[in-house]
Amino acid sequence: MDQSGAKLLPFYLVIDVSVSMSSSGKLDAANAIMPAIVDALAQNPILSDKVRFGLIDFSDHAEVRLPLCDLLDPKLALPALAVRGGTSYGAAFTTLRHEIEANVAQLKADQYVVHRPAVWFISDGEPTDDQSSWRAAFADLTSSKVYPNFIPCGVDMANTTVLGSLIHPSNGPKQMALYMMEQGFDPAAAITGIAEILISSMIQSGYSLAGGNTGTILPSKSNLPPGIQQFDPADFV
Structure with missing residues (x-):
């Protein structure tokens, strides 16, 4: 399909489905994210020509649950x-890298102009796989030619320092951020809040792309939902 230079911005939601996600309504909140994104796109149909979305879940292994697609199809x-199972960050990062590389190659073959993908990574706990292994997988992901903008998000028992180390890029004019549930807040409500941030970013970034600009746009700290705190890379120096 020849798209003659049409511009696309790929988004990926990578979400933890380890056994701990079964508590406190977290899984129900996670399952509500994609329908909320579809509703947002339906209310902003101009973005359906600019945005593609994919879904990967992970536990002991990672699965592509929704290949990159037009959500209004x-x-x-x-x-x-x-x-299911544990929390293998390494499996998530490796599967994500393979998906992004394959997707971008195919979109370019179809004559799209592909902007840097944005990844929203949501976890409710610490990784259960070997640190050297998952850090190597993350290094492979972020050193790839088509590396994504990586926005980590944590709820419940997620480790702020660990997730903070995953912000990418962590310097320069287009650095990303970490979104964390405030201590004592309801985990399911925090997932819903993170979904609101994701959707806001998708809409702002999509309209920016339609206006001829580039890059992933994150909402300002003053517009965050209750119970969610933003950390910038400088907070971890």
Whole structure:
């Protein structure tokens, strides 16, 4: 399909479905994210020509639950997330890298102009795989030619320092940020809040792209939902 230079911004939601996600309504909140994104796109149909979305879940292993697609495709059926196993960050990063590399190559072959992907990574706990292994997988992801803008998000028992180390880029004019649940806040409500931030970013970034600009736009700290705190890379220096 020759798209003659049409511009696209890929988004990926990478979400933890380890056993701990079965508590406190977290899984239900996670399953509400994709329908909320579809509703937001339906209310901003101009963005359907600019935005593509993919879904990956992870536990002991990672699965592509929704290949990169147009979420307003009437034939699309959204998958339901279910809990399983542990929390392998390495599996998530490796599967994500393979997906992004394959997707970008195909989109470029179809004559799209592909802007840097944005990844929203949501976890409710610490990684259960070996640190050297998952850090190597993250290094491979972020050193890839088509590396993404990586926005980590944590709820419940997620480790702020660990997730803060995943902000990428962490310097320069287009650095990303970490979104964390405030201590004592409801984890399910925090997931819903993170979904609101994701959707706001998607809409702002999509309209920016339509206006001829580039880059992932994050909402300002003053517009964050209750119970969510933003950390910038400088907070971890």
